Amino acid sequence: MKLGLAIGELHRSENHLAGALLAMSDRHKADHEIFYVARDIARWSQDHVQALAAIGRDYDVELDAQPEGDPSLLASLRQKASDAVGRRPEPGLLLLADLRHVYREASGVSLDWELLAQAAQGAKQEELLALAQRCHPETLRQVGWANAMLKVEATQVLVS
Amino acid sequence: MQTDRIAEPWGTRTPYGPGEAWPTRVDTHLADGVAPEDVDRWVQSATILHSNGDGLDIAVKDGEIVGVRGREVDRVNHGRLGPKDLFGWQANKSPDRLTKPLIRRNGKLVETDWDTAMDAVVNRTKELLDEQGPSAISFYTTGQLFLEEYYTMGLIAHGGIGTNHVDGNTRLCTATAAAALKESFGCDGQPGSYTDIDHADVIALYGHNMAETQTVLWTRVLDRLAGPNPPKVICVDPRMTPVAREATIHLAPRPGTNVMLMNALLHEIIANGWVDSDYVQAHAVGFAELEKRVADYPPEVAAEVCDVPAEQIREAARVLGQAERLLSTVLQGFYQSHQASAAAVQVNNVNIIRGMLGKPGCGVLQMNGQPTAENTRECGADGDLPAFRNWSNDEHVKDLAKVWNLDPMQIPHWSPPTHAMQMFRYAEEGSIRFMWVQATNPAVSLPELGRIREILAQERLFLVVQDIFLSETAQLADVVLPAATWGEKTGTFTNVDRTVHLSEKAVEPPGEARPDLDIFIDFSRRMGLQDKDGQPLVKWDDPEGAFEGWKDCTRGRPCDYTGLSYEKLRGGSGIQWPCNAENPDGTERIYVDGQFWAAPDYCESYGRDLVTGAPLSPVEYKALNPTGKAVLKAVEYLPPHEIVSQEFPFQLITGRTLYHFHTRTKTARAPQLQKAAPEVWVELSASDAADRGFTEGDLLEISTPRGRVEARLRISGIRPGVAFLPFHYGYWDSPSGHEPGGKRGRAANELTLTDWDPVSKQPIFKTAAAAVRRLSKGKGSPSLAPTTTGSRPVTADVPPTTGGPAAAVTEQMAATGGVK
Secondary structure, eight states: OOHHHHHHHHHHHHHHHHHHHHHHHHHTTTSHHHHHHHHHHHHHHHHHHHHHHHHHGGGTOOOOSSOOOOOHHHHHHHHHHHHHTTTSSHHHHHHHHHHHHHHHHHHHHHHHHHHHHHHHHHTTOHHHHHHHHHHHHHHHHHHHHHHHHHHHHHHHHHHO | OEEETTTSTTOSOOOOOTTSOOOOEEEEEEOTTOOGGGOSEEEEEEOOSSSSOOEEEEEEETTEEEEEEEOTTOTTTTTOOOHHHHHHGGGGGOTTOOOSOEEEETTEEEEOOHHHHHHHHHHHHHHHHHHTOGGGEEEEEOSSSOHHHHHHHHIIIIIIIOOSOEEETHHHHTHHHHHHHHHHHSSOSOSOOTTHHHHOSEEEEESOOHHHHSHHHHHHHHHHHHSSSOOEEEEEOSSOOHHHHHOSEEEOOOTTOHHHHHHHHHHHHHHTTOOOHHHHHHHEEOHHHHHHHHTTOOHHHHIIIIIOOHHHHHHHHHHHHHOSSEEEEEOHHHHTSTTHHHHHHHHHHHHHHTTOSSBTTBEEEEOOSSTTHHHHHHTTTTSSBGGGBOTTOHHHHHHHHHHHTSOGGGSOOSSSOOOHHHHHHHHHHTSOOEEEEESOOHHHHSSSHHHHHHHHHOTTSEEEEEESSOOTTGGGOSEEEEBOOTTSSOEEEEOTTSEEEEEOOOSOOSTTOBOHHHHHHHHHHHHTOBOTTSSBSSOOSSHHHHHHHHHHHHTTSSSOOTTOOHHHHSSSOOEESOOSSSOTTOOSOSSGGGOOSOOTTTOSOOOBOTTTOOBOOHHHHHHHOTTOOEEOOOOOOOOOSSOOOSSSOEEEEEEOOTTOOTTSTTGGGSHHHHHHSOSOEEEEOHHHHHHHTOOTTOEEEEEETTEEEEEEEEEBSOOTTEEEEESOOOSTTSTTSSSOSSSOBSOGGGTOOOOBOTTTOOBOOSOEEEEEEEEEOOTTOOOOOOSSSTTOBSSSOOOOOOOGGGGEEEEEEOSSOSOO
8 A cells, every 4th residue: 555655646746735835925914915815724724734744653753733824034034025015006916926825736736636535535544534625625715816816817817 | 952963962852663754853952043934945865974864954044054954754764863964054154164175286285166167177187097097997985975976976987087096985894784785685775765764673783873873763773762662672682882871682792803703602592493494494595504604613612602692692582582672783883893794794694694684674675884975885986896786797897887878898897896995006006197185084084094195105006185174085086076065066966774864955055165066077077988989978967857867767776766756755745765666755675575685686785705805707606696695604713913912912903983974074064973973082991091190181102003092081882802993084174184293193094904895895994903092181171072972070079071061962852652
């Protein structure tokens, strides 16, 4: 069984997604909804990282339960920079690029959860299946959010 | 009898029992020296300095307004009026009304004529349309114009200009009411009726200081409380408000924890089996999910987070769970706080799972803050499509295009409408370059004023302000258009419980001031806006014509006005929509027998994710709710975005007082009201004051990372750890004009943070972290905050708020009481 491998891969991609959300949040401090909601939903990924690390032990994978932090010095620098350029139009294009990145990352994570859920079902691993059923909807909400914000932002950025 | 209605804002009791008619009491206030027999004529209208929609008559003598009298026949107020209505009309004839258009020349606003002003507006609009297109143009309206004006403005903005950037200041007051109703019932529209107060055995007020925001409605509650078999009252509020003082149970949670509290209440109701399972089975979806979610929120967990005793939560849940006729009401304590829509939706959930909808005494009132906010929403002036059409339903857009005789492509519907906070963001980064502000004052009412002033003052933003006074915002404008106000123009408006009133013109507007409707139509004609056949886009010239146009637009929609007319609204009481061929006398209660407007092809909204705010797709909604039932939406609690620290140890909440409306542009010009609450104050609890050695009347500085405010201290019954500032006080009546004179201001919004609810997009005014320090001692003179209201002092030696002879109001009781 290669379930451990799949858990490890999800652990890595969830960590990455949390990092991408937090970095986007910092880069767009002047876009307040992006700033706050990206932080709120990065928690979901961080929670998934912890849960995956816990269940990983049952499959002999050693994973760090501590989500990868965003170095706070770097975060505060990014926030200052984004505040400073908040009155210029260029960040609009950067925001589209960032949202697109988060959308793709989250979609990848979603796919990984789907695969893990299937495998868990195939291998009759109830606890693992329950974990996937709890976490995957939150990933889908992350995908939905990135998609929705893209739609909201894109028209103004592209037609103006 | 005569009553000082500043000292006694709710007037004399007329007690009544459950199921009885609320006795009438006609309140009259006339200018000094004017007797009722001196009045030339009484002109029918309704109240405009709050959202209650009380019917009144305007007294006219020698072509001037000389007073007001409540309409005894009106279903809303049975003759009563509140202090703001009794005295606020005096603002109409202030000597500093705007009477001529103003235009900025060499950096200064100077008087000009209408042609010059309107041409400047039209030319800039055309230039920007050529250069950039409709994405450069935005409209920021209000909750204080008339239905006819919103509908016309929405038609011009959406159908004529083709911009998506249309919103009202209702974003700050009722956006969450609309959002919560859309989430739970698929459509805006108030499930409750004010008459539910006559029948309820439990009234639960969530973040709703009804005593100060809707004084006449609270009078109705007080009369029930004074009568036989009074209802139990549950109050959720961190302040010791007049509502809290009357409450059977008062829960004072930490600001920002409403969802936690609501989930715990729902947890208890479900765990104790107080659910109407048959109703839920037949009329709702989502119960399993809700049950699973709130299982994680036992009262003990909430007690920790909200800092409310678990036993109190249990007791409140027991009262809610055992109510036979439950009326729930919600306002800014939920709407302007963290997780606003999520919390307001949980209130809907309580009524849904208890089957308490569509029957006498059983309802939800998701309240409004302003008199005509309901119309801003209905008419699409808040960005939504008119008559609760769904922007993501192509059939609805096509149908609207038919009503307007336009190509559907002309009506923007590619994404959700741009909300006010986003409009200011686009103006900040420079893609919105024209903003037309109508009857509102963002330079005082929006959060983080330093930022807002910078945005409004930008050279690259063309700012048009349409108002009756030179407000803080108007002082920053490029063009100022002087408008007529209530009593000087005719139109209709609709209150919280769907009651439509006609407000007739009583007197001429001052100078060259014009009705807002005339200004919009003039703009449309000068722009040459046309329908697809080359005919004028706006097909009416007067209010009644606009009303007839609106009726067409509402045909078959939930807010159906087709059975109404000016003629029908004259003489009697206001009438509740839907009013059509089937319901010619209007409709007291909607959602009777669990019938909702939530079917996928009919609903106004497919809903949003309660955490991320992402809209659901039509496919997702159809899967969730194929047959149009009520939707039970569950949500997790999230900690607030700004939390207290060593440096900023207080939670700051802003709010209002009974005697003022918005940024005081009218109420400060009514002497009785201004005298009752003449200057800003800050409230702290007795224990916080004692810890720091502060006493009543000390001058304090309140600061956040955004700014600093100074205010005198009122030691009140607010919960420890929380500071309260009223948001009404700006700078128009100070030497500095539109901004703080020194390094400290007096506008509460100098301090608030820019953050909004992702679902309703309503800004959050009630969750900021602040520091407090003393600037100087009060030397025994107390703060001038009112003593009659939520700011009642807890220390002795504060003289009571009174109005004296100038505030005398005649109250005429009905000959017979409520017991018939």
